[in-house]
Amino acid sequence: MPELPEVETVRRTLLPKLVGHRIEEVEVRWPKAVRYPDLETFVARLRGRRVEGLERRGKHLLLRLSEGLTLVVHLRMTGRLLYRSATDDVDPHLTVLFYLDRGKALHFVDVRKFGALHLIGEGEGERVSSLWGLGLEPLSDGFTPEYLAGMLAKGKGPVKGRLLDQRRLAGLGNIYVDEALHRAGIFPGRPAGSLTRAEVERLHATIRQVLAEGIAHRGTSVRDYVDGDGRAGSFQEKLRVYRRTGQPCPDCGTPVCRTVLAGRGTFYCPCCQKEGDSTRAKPQA
């Protein structure tokens, strides 16, 4: 699933190609993908707009358009945003087509159809609730060990749940949360408020580390994810626990376990991430 590193990779691949293009026509084949405004207004407002920039906030892509408009794209589970030729139309899961000038197109492809598109003007940010209430960017200067400590403080539920909460921290998903917790030597089911200062500092470091490495490897392609050119990433080769049930932990050789926490499949090493353990330090790679 596209998380921060995947969305950032899509942004980086699409940015140099999209900027300067004009949207000539929009074809919506799965109307439910358009969340705001209504379908007719969505298409009418996009027609003729020019692409001026492409930004990322959390897992959202923000396509900056002329007239102060912003197309907000959330890929959710299986969404793909692809820069293609306007005549390339063979993908059975193509849900929205943005026909561009010079014979090109931007294709929104979404197998499971959870992806969401919003078109907002200046001052309409609150129309995209998931964007409006978003927490800090984990790679920004504002994300400090102190911020993480405050985020986890007094939490009785699993630390994993707090890390997945986009209103506290923007961009982490199931893959990178499990990987960051493993590298920090913390069991995902530990009550958020029970982490020691040392553990919070380790976790802060590993969150930034796995996200930076994920971006450097152009994302994790476990199943569906590809970048704006349709190319897979390679961070799946660096995963230590995610979807590796039964395979040896790279650090200690113990078979990786799977459980369910915060409603999500959760992978961890029962040796390196002991429940209730708050004393061990783990060497950083």
Add this chain to the structure above:
DNA sequence: CTTGGTTCCTGCGTGC
């Protein structure tokens, strides 16, 4: 304020 359950979808893994 918190946490938990349900919903949306469809490909794929499982079991017979």
Add this chain to the structure above:
DNA sequence: TGCACGCAGGAACCAA
């Protein structure tokens, strides 16, 4: 080999 079945998963929404 073929088919039925149920799961996975981000976030909105509702409930307690």
